[in-house]
Amino acid sequence: MKEYLIGIDIGTQGTKAALVDEKLRVEASAFEASRLLGGEAGVVWQEGEDLFGSCVRTIRELLEKNHIPGSRIQAIGVDSQMAGIMGIDQEGEASTCYDSWLDTRCGAYVPLLEKEAGEEILLSSGGPVTATQGAKILWWKNQRPKAYRNTAKFVLPHGYVTGKMAGNRAEKAVFDHTCLHFNSFSDNERKCWNEELLHLFGVAGDKMPRIVSPFEIVGTVSRQFAELTGLKAGIPIAAGLGDSAASTFGSGMFEKGRVLDCAGTASILCSVVDSYVPDQKNRTLVMMRSPEEGIWFPLSYIGGGGMCIRWVKNQLTGPESMSYEELEKEAEKVTPGCNGLLFNPHFSGRVLPPAPTMKGAYLGLDFNHSRGHMYRSVMEGIAYEYAIYLSILRENYPQEHFHKIDIVGGGARSDLFNQIKADVLNMEVETFEMGETALVGSAAVAGIAVGMVKDYRKMISGSVERKKRYVPNPENREIYCAKIRQYRKMLEKMEEWKMRSDDL
Numbered sequence: 001m002k003e004y005l006i007g008i009d010i011g012t013q014g015t016k017a018a019l020v021d022e023k024l025r026v027e028a029s030a031f032e033a034s035r036l037l038g039g040e041a042g043v044v045w046q047e048g049e050d051l052f053g054s055c056v057r058t059i060r061e062l063l064e065k066n067h068i069p070g071s072r073i074q075a076i077g078v079d080s081q082m083a084g085i086m087g088i089d090q091e092g093e094a095s096t097c098y099d100s101w102l103d104t105r106c107g108a109y110v111p112l113l114e115k116e117a118g119e120e121i122l123l124s125s126g127g128p129v130t131a132t133q134g135a136k137i138l139w140w141k142n143q144r145p146k147a148y149r150n151t152a153k154f155v156l157p158h159g160y161v162t163g164k165m166a167g168n169r170a171e172k173a174v175f176d177h178t179c180l181h182f183n184s185f186s187d188n189e190r191k192c193w194n195e196e197l198l199h200l201f202g203v204a205g206d207k208m209p210r211i212v213s214p215f216e217i218v219g220t221v222s223r224q225f226a227e228l229t230g231l232k233a234g235i236p237i238a239a240g241l242g243d244s245a246a247s248t249f250g251s252g253m254f255e256k257g258r259v260l261d262c263a264g265t266a267s268i269l270c271s272v273v274d275s276y277v278p279d280q281k282n283r284t285l286v287m288m289r290s291p292e293e294g295i296w297f298p299l300s301y302i303g304g305g306g307m308c309i310r311w312v313k314n315q316l317t318g319p320e321s322m323s324y325e326e327l328e329k330e331a332e333k334v335t336p337g338c339n340g341l342l343f344n345p346h347f348s349g350r351v352l353p354p355a356p357t358m359k360g361a362y363l364g365l366d367f368n369h370s371r372g373h374m375y376r377s378v379m380e381g382i383a384y385e386y387a388i389y390l391s392i393l394r395e396n397y398p399q400e401h402f403h404k405i406d407i408v409g410g411g412a413r414s415d416l417f418n419q420i421k422a423d424v425l426n427m428e429v430e431t432f433e434m435g436e437t438a439l440v441g442s443a444a445v446a447g448i449a450v451g452m453v454k455d456y457r458k459m460i461s462g463s464v465e466r467k468k469r470y471v472p473n474p475e476n477r478e479i480y481c482a483k484i485r486q487y488r489k490m491l492e493k494m495e496e497w498k499m500r501s502d503d504l
Helices: 048-065 105-125 133-143 145-150 157-166 177-182 195-200 223-229 243-250 305-316 324-332 371-396 415-425 437-449 456-463 474-502
Strands: 004-010 014-021 026-033 073-080 086-088 153-155 174-176 210-212 217-220 236-238 259-263 267-271 286-289 296-302 342-344 361-363 404-408 428-432 466-470
Touching: 004 048, 004 157, 004 243, 004 437, 014 048, 014 437, 026 048, 026 437, 048 157, 048 223, 073 157, 073 243, 073 437, 086 145, 086 157, 105 133, 105 177, 105 195, 133 145, 153 157, 157 174, 157 217, 157 223, 157 236, 174 177, 177 210, 177 286, 236 437, 243 259, 243 267, 243 286, 243 296, 243 437, 259 371, 267 371, 296 305, 296 371, 305 324, 305 371, 324 371, 324 415, 342 371, 342 474, 361 474, 371 415, 371 474, 404 415, 415 428, 415 466, 415 474, 437 456
Parallel strands: 004 073, 073 236, 174 210, 259 404, 404 428
Antiparallel strands: 004 014, 014 026, 086 153, 217 236, 259 267, 267 296, 286 296, 342 361, 428 466
């Protein structure tokens, strides 16, 4: 009788669960859209019960619709959003909401962290101070002191959910090592908490969970969770990992020098290296750990890059919204460079290098620009940002030959977007047929943890089928080189403008 793993991806847009067979092939999936709360600029959160409930409901749907007995599930792996944070109480229940990575209310604590220990944080955590976990913990400590006092441990969504699945109390809470680069209080290279930094900023060390490998089994399915989902009690649960790490691992990023574009809600560019090199000069790349020991995924990203494309579609196409395909046909008619139009995709602030108060913008609009220009310029703006990341990656790792980009995620479905990236970056681009790389990654981690998956590198590589290749058009190279320079200048001016406007 066939046995399965369950992989769960708790993303920003929604939660997806998948049945994955012993060869790491996705056989079925279920999805539930997220309930993002806030309503004000820079305020975004999710309720813990929504996160947990989405896992319950998608697992139950998987089993019921596919007529799979819960006893045939051998292990569960969960990945989730990485840069936010949430608290749990002593019982393992949510003591705070999930403070989303899109929420910038903690921005005031970024300059404080930077002023007091910016260089040490960069060297210790592998990334500069940003409006992520460390700043968020300080926000909860100072702005919501009651919730902070009630918090036994600060965890990520997958840490919260796996604990609830197993019925664990807070003393068993864990924090997997693939997410340490987003925490200003971590010692990433040594896989521990930086006690000096915690003390400096007055954060109680006992509120930080035990740091573990994603492959560690943190518990088994409780009787209560089994009754909610249809699973069998006693199924092993892996610690899990961050969603970007899961996508990267699940897409077969094992060899040094490979480059991956995760074209989803966030636009993420990362690579594979075997050495820890914090980006002291540019403060743009962060050092994400692979689930595997000795491998690092240096990366940078646009917070909400993919959301910019959806925003433009929704705002420019009226009440009867056009499809992405229809908009793309209009954008295909526009010449590269968009007749001088530039787009700044940092609607939620520039994450790396940190500029949390920066906002998005169109620059250079005139009466000759059409909707097609505006749509294409969003894609070009994201590609220009990637060009900056790539140049820094090459500067930090001059011995590596970064020559081709693999693309996964929803953005990989756009032929125009893929060709723009190939032309702007002057690199060959390939997309994957199978877009569930995070689910494959989280399921693989669970399968490895219980010994069900042995030769995982071969299996993961075999589960990913390459779809289409895009070759740079040399005729566009000169145009895009000039536009990259203009894009850099635009970002400098946007930072200056924001500083001046704050003084009004």
